[in-house]
Amino acid sequence: MDVLGVLNLGEIAQYFSKMAMFPVFDVAYYIVSILYLKYEPGSVEVSRRSPVASWLCAMLYCFGSYILADVMLGASPIDYFHNNSHVLLATAVWYLVFYCPLNLFYKCVAFMPVKLVLVALKEVVRTRKIAAGVHHAHHAxxxxxxxxxxxxxxxxxxxxxxxxxxxxxxxxxxPDSNEILNMSFPTKASLYGAILFTLQETHWLPISKSLLICLFTLFMVTSKVFMTARHSHGSPFALVESWVCHLLFHSPLGCDDSHDHHHHPAAAAPAASPAKTKEELNEGTRKRKSKKAE
Amino acid sequence: MDVLGVLNLGEIAQYFSKMAMFPVFDVAYYIVSILYLKYEPGSVEVSRRSPVASWLCAMLYCFGSYILADVMLGASPIDYFHNNSHVLLATAVWYLVFYCPLNLFYKCVAFMPVKLVLVALKEVVRTRKIAAGVHHAHHAxxxxxxxxxxxxxxxxxxxxxxxxxxxxxxxxxxPDSNEILNMSFPTKASLYGAILFTLQETHWLPISKSLLICLFTLFMVTSKVFMTARHSHGSPFALVESWVCHLLFHSPLGCDDSHDHHHHPAAAAPAASPAKTKEELNEGTRKRKSKKAE
Amino acid sequence: MDVLGVLNLGEIAQYFSKMAMFPVFDVAYYIVSILYLKYEPGSVEVSRRSPVASWLCAMLYCFGSYILADVMLGASPIDYFHNNSHVLLATAVWYLVFYCPLNLFYKCVAFMPVKLVLVALKEVVRTRKIAAGVHHAHHAxxxxxxxxxxxxxxxxxxxxxxxxxxxxxxxxxxPDSNEILNMSFPTKASLYGAILFTLQETHWLPISKSLLICLFTLFMVTSKVFMTARHSHGSPFALVESWVCHLLFHSPLGCDDSHDHHHHPAAAAPAASPAKTKEELNEGTRKRKSKKAE
Incomplete structure (x- = not known):
């Protein structure tokens, strides 16, 4: 019975790791990505003033991973755009998210239960992408x-x-910050995932690829859905990372940027200070203006 | 007679679309491009302080389209630089525009009637480039x-x-602005031209390529010469675009950036505000200084 | 005897130009490069807060030349990273320079006599790289x-x-400055070296490549060691360059940026002025704050 159970698990993993991503999962990926674009301050104004810029940003959000991977491997950065159906689908999603009458589409997909499902589907795509990227690079x-x-x-x-x-x-x-300086949870998880899949691909990790895809997907979906539901930006790695970084890289303990930077403003990097000074100046100007208005 | 007329028109178009661009048209392209570089504030100082930076900028102005297209198709960005004669010619033009004794060359080519001819020739090259770019991508x-x-x-x-x-x-x-956020007329026209040539290349537009080149060249030359002569930055597309954007993308009517932004400063994007604040500050400082000087 | 002397010199040059760079010379290159990274203000803080960003910067310092050359020739920018041993070695050096207990490694390699030897070895690698780059491009x-x-x-x-x-x-x-606008000595020397090696490769310079490598290495090592020992940023080309630039490009005499900009602050480019204004403002704010504190 136990052998059968393992066999079944392997078969399920096999089936899961071969499942087609297009169109359902991909659409979920596009929707969540463009939703995050719409959350960015100023992006709605840009979509009104310059639809071309907004469309380009949306394409970067949807296909940025393909563009970057193609650049890294020396291929044409817009190679993925020969998949007309994918680009048209992403364009349709972009149009619906930004220009749907009464903002109806946005309201639907931003509704928490729907969003959680979409986020879960997106993470399935992400894991697949990491595995495909490692495999592609291994081939080259x-x-x-x-x-x-x-x-x-x-x-x-x-x-x-x-x-x-x-x-x-x-x-x-x-310029004060970037994703590598202050890694968010998905970026960190992608790095760890890429390391795991590389170890698997080079046979250092004695586990089948389909099983690893299954397990990593499970981890990503659980974490991301949980974090989205709780509006949290903390990371499940925080504690371990904090100790490892402290031991290996002398990082100050408990100064994990994605978690605690609201509590320890004094620990902020000096690089951020000019921007702060500018903001303070503007703040000052604004206060003076509002006083005059009174 | 009518058939003969059409035949002749087709032959003329055929002849026109096969005409060699090198060297006359290309030189005109280089001259107008580097003239625009010299118009940029600070570019003359750069040409004195760092000739290498100035030369590189001039090369970007002359060959930027080849560089970008090569990057997009995954080729070497400096692939076009193996045409030594083109690069040497562009270098000679750059030297004459920036360092000719008494600024003689600049004065000649910036003289309006001469400039209008050069601008017309430049637009001929631009149309050809668009057609070649679409054809090249269609091949790949x-x-x-x-x-x-x-x-x-x-x-x-x-x-x-x-x-x-x-x-x-x-x-x-x-950083407050870029060509995609605030498209100028040539950029917009290039986009529309690229769409037209793509439709032609994929046989959706029932017209011969040579005729399309002819017609689009005619449109570009007329518009650009007219605009240069009148020092206008308006676009012949403004009215149609304004309505289409209003209907499709809910853009506010009459807020075409390249046309009306002098009249509606209040409609400016919030993204531009920090820069303005800085400018205002500087303005204030300058006023105070000039008062003191008085 | 004279013939024998020339033969011997040729043989020595031949031997020298075939000498393997890995691992001794390459390690010296990595050490000096990452040392310069550690000199950059704020880089130690970054190494504490975000080891990934610090590692990436270190890799750019060590392999930036390969990355850029690969980009220029249309190959994968990370192509060189398939040399696992080189990357691991550079990573080890990075770790030792930034995180070695008691800063011991840094103190050792930054000790002047040691540093001078390492700088000399680095310049050997640089010359080889220029020659290899020109040869590679000549091949393509x-x-x-x-x-x-x-x-x-x-x-x-x-x-x-x-x-x-x-x-x-x-x-x-x-953004006020960059390496092309204000070339440092190694950048300038690389440009002149690249021109010399190109002339050699295209048989305009009647000299064997191994001899040119020898002579250029000698020049680079001498200049760089001398400059490092004297903490000088002047360039041996300054006088000639100043006159040539004055004659060819109307550059103001004696305004060589890398040499004299401390003596002629009034000659600074207008491009730098907004930054200065901002700094002055900050300066003013700081003064006012400190006054209040008193």
């Missing part, structure tokens, strides 16, 4: 471990890694 | 409509699309 | 002189050419 560079990790990483993180330039397209420039 | 991706449009677009727009980074080379950084 | 583009010069140039200059983006990774943004 048989012993290039670093290349495999990097390709899997950019495949999982997508637009987040080039958020500075995506913002620039919308006329926003925030 | 037979059904990649989006790739064709994007390649034709970057081929027509050239350095304008990377103006932020070209400015950065000269030590100037204006 | 037989008559592409400009491509050869550009490839050799980026191979010699490495991360310096993309320092703006390397800084951005660490949350620092200084």
């Amino acid at each position: 560079y048989h012993h290039g471990w670093f290349i495999m990790v990097i390709t899997g990483y950019v495949k999982g993180s997508g637009v987040a890694l080039i958020s500075n330039f995506e913002q620039l397209l919308r006329g926003v420039w925030k | 991706y037979h059904h990649g409509w989006f790739i064709m449009v994007i390649t034709g677009y970057v081929k027509g727009s050239g350095v304008a699309l990377i103006s932020n980074f070209e400015q950065l080379l000269r030590g100037v950084w204006k | 583009y037989h008559h592409g002189w400009f491509i050869m010069v550009i490839t050799g140039y980026v191979k010699g200059s490495g991360v310096a050419l993309i320092s703006n983006f390397e800084q951005l990774l660490r949350g620092v943004w200084k």
